[in-house]
Structure formats: C-alpha cells, structure tokens
Amino acid sequence: MSRTNPYVDYARMDALHALQEPRTGSPFEMSFILLSQVKELLFRMVHLEVDQARARLREDRGEAACRALSRAVRSQRVLIGCWESMNAMPADEFLVFRDALGEASGTQSFMYRLLEFTLGNRDTAMVRSADLTAFPELRAELARPSLYDEALRYLARSGLPVPERLTEREPSAPYTADEDVERVWLTVYRDPRGHRSAYDLAERLLEVAYQFSHWRAAHLLVVERMLGGKRGSGGSDGAAWLRTINEHRFFPELWTMRSLL
Numbered sequence: 001m002s003r004t005n006p007y008v009d010y011a012r013m014d015a016l017h018a019l020q021e022p023r024t025g026s027p028f029e030m031s032f033i034l035l036s037q038v039k040e041l042l043f044r045m046v047h048l049e050v051d052q053a054r055a056r057l058r059e060d061r062g063e064a065a066c067r068a069l070s071r072a073v074r075s076q077r078v079l080i081g082c083w084e085s086m087n088a089m090p091a092d093e094f095l096v097f098r099d100a101l102g103e104a105s106g107t108q109s110f111m112y113r114l115l116e117f118t119l120g121n122r123d124t125a126m127v128r129s130a131d132l133t134a135f136p137e138l139r140a141e142l143a144r145p146s147l148y149d150e151a152l153r154y155l156a157r158s159g160l161p162v163p164e165r166l167t168e169r170e171p172s173a174p175y176t177a178d179e180d181v182e183r184v185w186l187t188v189y190r191d192p193r194g195h196r197s198a199y200d201l202a203e204r205l206l207e208v209a210y211q212f213s214h215w216r217a218a219h220l221l222v223v224e225r226m227l228g229g230k231r232g233s234g235g236s237d238g239a240a241w242l243r244t245i246n247e248h249r250f251f252p253e254l255w256t257m258r259s260l261l
C-alpha cells in the first residue's frame, strides 16, 4: 500500500516528514531541525505578504498594501513565538549535537536574506558571493525596488516631497537614511488626518520593522543562553556580532523622526 491519502497528497506531507535528517541520536537535534524548518517556512510566509504589499503599493492601492503588511505581522509574531520552543533545550543538550552542524549557520539562510532584501536591507556583505550565485532569486531581488523604495515612490505620487534621487535610486544599492525623507514622515505624523493613507502605511511599516527587530533581539537572547560568549558556527564572534546586527532598523527615518515630533 502506498503511504498516501488526499490530505497527504495535497500538501506533500509525506515528503515534508521525510526532510529531517539528524546527524546524531539526540532528540533535541530533531527538535532543532524541525524548529529551523518551521522558521524557514514562516520567513517565506512573511516574504509572501511583503511582496504582495509591494505590488499593491505599485498599483496605488494603499489600503490593500496595509492589509498585506498586517498579515505579515501576524506571521512575524508566530516566528517570535518559536523561540519559546527553542528555549526548551538546555545548553548542555545543544552541545551534544552542535559540532554536527559543522559550519552551518542561519547567516546562510537565503529565505531570510531574501526577506531582508525585499524589505530594504540590501547589504550584500552579509551574503557569501557563492550564495548569490547558488540562489539566483537573491540577485533578481536586488534588481527590483524594495518595499521601502515602493513606499517612497507611493508617497511621492500622492504629492509628498520625496526627492527624485530617492524615487529614482539604483535599487541594488544599500539604502542610507535621508533627512528629506525624515521630514516627509514628520509632515505625515504632524497631520495624520491630512495624510491618512501615508499615516496608515507608516504605522504598518513600523510594526513590521518592530517585529523584525524583536525577532533579532529574541534570537540574541537565545544565543547568549545557548553559547554565552562562544563563537558562532558561521565564524562570527557570536553574541557580540549579533549585538551589532541588532542595531539595524528597517525604514530608519520612521524611527528617527520620533525625536523631532
């Protein structure tokens, strides 16, 4: 008898449950792999919605973009919740199978990087050049305007003074915070009723950025809990390196303009 039924067939559950190949006998390694896979799928869920939001902005459908971003936020909260499960593993149990990971590290997650690129963090130094070739979707994404690029273009089309050097910028270049954009967001927040759709978009974008930074902060705590000050399997200083990564903010002017409000 073949191992199938309509449910198993529809979403390929048999293939899904054949994907875990622990390298040691540790039951914690199985949980670690399962959680890593769950997180990868959730990165993809968030990416799906962020990509939708970007497409809706291009069509000047601000409300639909906001709905997509709200859906992204729900999946981001689930992603953060996954750390709860990860924390069930005591540090000594992690060490039982840690060596079996070799050089494998979350830094090599192309789905995570695709999500970062799509949102607007386009730091190619974070990606091994071999990975840019091995995962062509990364390079393809760099050629497209990011979600934030599309948001700024949307604001410009709605009459807000976003400079052309930003609406026409080279999409693959890393984005640097801009004082003119900060002033645009300030104008929006000083008169939310006069700029309803821009204000709603700003609030959704900030929530996505907040949840992303929250995920990074929780990851850092897990790393301190599991490794203390040890180096990472990807070759970094571990927690010390992640602390600097934690300072990055998506949509930077939405954060900095608060000091001027």
Ligand code: HEM
Pocket: 035, 036, 037, 039, 040, 086, 094, 104, 105, 106, 107, 108, 109, 112, 126, 219, 222, 223, 226, 227, 231, 232, 233, 234, 235, 236, 237, 238, 239, 241, 242, 245
């Ligand atoms: C015991 C659990 C974990 C530990 C101890 C850990 C440790 C680390 C360390 C030390 C780094 C820095 C890079 C390096 O040298 O390896 C890192 C990066 C990273 N980890 Fe984890 N990690 C854990 C679980 C996870 C899980 C489950 C995911 C999601 C699938 C994940 C995703 C990432 C990502 C995406 C980065 C890169 C961050 C960035 O570049 O902004 N980690 N991890």
